[in-house]
Amino acid sequence: MPRTIVITGASDGIGAAAAGQLHDAGERVVVVGRDPGKTRAVAEPIGAPWHIADFSDLAQVRQLAADLLETYPRIDVLAHNAGGIFGERTLTGDGFEITFQVNHLAPFLLTALLHPRLAESGASVIQTSSVAARRFARFDIDDLQAQRHYSASAAYGNAKLANVLFTKELQRRWGSEGVNAVAFHPGAVATSFAAASSGAWRFVYTNPVTKRLMTSAETGGSRLTWLALGTPGVDWQPGQYYERNRVARTSTLADDPMLGRALWERSAEMVGL
Numbered sequence: 001m002p003r004t005i006v007i008t009g010a011s012d013g014i015g016a017a018a019a020g021q022l023h024d025a026g027e028r029v030v031v032v033g034r035d036p037g038k039t040r041a042v043a044e045p046i047g048a049p050w051h052i053a054d055f056s057d058l059a060q061v062r063q064l065a066a067d068l069l070e071t072y073p074r075i076d077v078l079a080h081n082a083g084g085i086f087g088e089r090t091l092t093g094d095g096f097e098i099t100f101q102v103n104h105l106a107p108f109l110l111t112a113l114l115h116p117r118l119a120e121s122g123a124s125v126i127q128t129s130s131v132a133a134r135r136f137a138r139f140d141i142d143d144l145q146a147q148r149h150y151s152a153s154a155a156y157g158n159a160k161l162a163n164v165l166f167t168k169e170l171q172r173r174w175g176s177e178g179v180n181a182v183a184f185h186p187g188a189v190a191t192s193f194a195a196a197s198s199g200a201w202r203f204v205y206t207n208p209v210t211k212r213l214m215t216s217a218e219t220g221g222s223r224l225t226w227l228a229l230g231t232p233g234v235d236w237q238p239g240q241y242y243e244r245n246r247v248a249r250t251s252t253l254a255d256d257p258m259l260g261r262a263l264w265e266r267s268a269e270m271v272g273l
């Protein structure tokens with residue numbers, strides 16, 4: 001029986017590739033994007049339903065959760081893949097630093113609002129994190145909005161470390177309810193990533209020469225597909241971080257349960273839960 005697999009950031013790149021692969025594997029894919037035209041263009045050829053939400057606006061994330069709850073009696077996989085790196089420090093209309101909100105706070109809110117459905121379905125929650133968590137994070141639980149220190153790389157590394165901290169804390173909190181969480185790095189993938197960024201990041205991800213050295217979206221997407229098709233506890237270990245379909249090393253901070261708890265509690269406070 002096909003399962004319902006919700007993928008955010010599925011209008012482009014890794015998410016779009018995974019949506020196609022999971023459809024080909026016989027699963028029922030739900031395509032979530034930000035731009036209606038791009039999202040429809042991915043969803044229609046595979047006959048998938050689609051939904052729109054801009055994660056820089058938390059009201060749209062709340063509406064998305066309500067729509068998903070109303071439309072899908074089961075959610076077997078929730079893949080948090082929407083994300084990216086930005087340029088100058090920018091605050092969203094909700095008042096949060098945009099890298100932190102789009103990559104962590106919005107998926108945190110969506111997961112919390114879907115909690116009962118995820119538990120009833122025994123869902124897997126997958127986070128597209130990054131090796132940037134280990135390379136660039138300068139994580140400070142008392143400066144989540146990067147008021148004291150901001151660089152695009154550090155903000156991105158911090159947000160991707162937040163993905164892993166959230167994954168591990170989710171496993172500790174909801175694992176006994178049958179919800180399983182996992183995070184992964186898709187590789188350095190030639191996608192539209194960093195289009196909203198500037199400087200070296202934008203150069204590396206838009207230059208045809210450097211892009212040729214990267215992995216394809218199909219290969220990056222296949223890392224997500226492997227986790228989405230896999231059985232937690234059999235094919236992959238709940239609460240772990242993966243690279244190339246293997247448990248991998250990330251920032252040592254990811255293994256600090258006090259930090260995971262503090263991030264969860266502060267995130268809940270920020271989104272008003």
Ligand SMILES: NC(=O)c1ccc[n+]([C@@H]2O[C@H](COP(=O)([O-])OP(=O)(O)OC[C@H]3O[C@@H](n4cnc5c(N)ncnc54)[C@H](OP(=O)(O)O)[C@@H]3O)[C@@H](O)[C@H]2O)c1
Binds near residue numbers: 055082128130193194
């Ligand atoms: N590419 C890499 O080398 C790499 C490496 C490690 C991790 N990652 C992670 O992989 C994930 C997918 O990235 P990608 O490489 O496939 O890049 P991409 O082609 O730019 O796709 C990013 C997806 O996220 C969506 N998105 C961006 N900002 C959003 C917002 N404010 N609200 C809602 N959706 C938003 C995009 O929507 P639009 O189509 O409207 O832009 C798109 O669907 C990201 O989380 C990224 O951080 C990428």
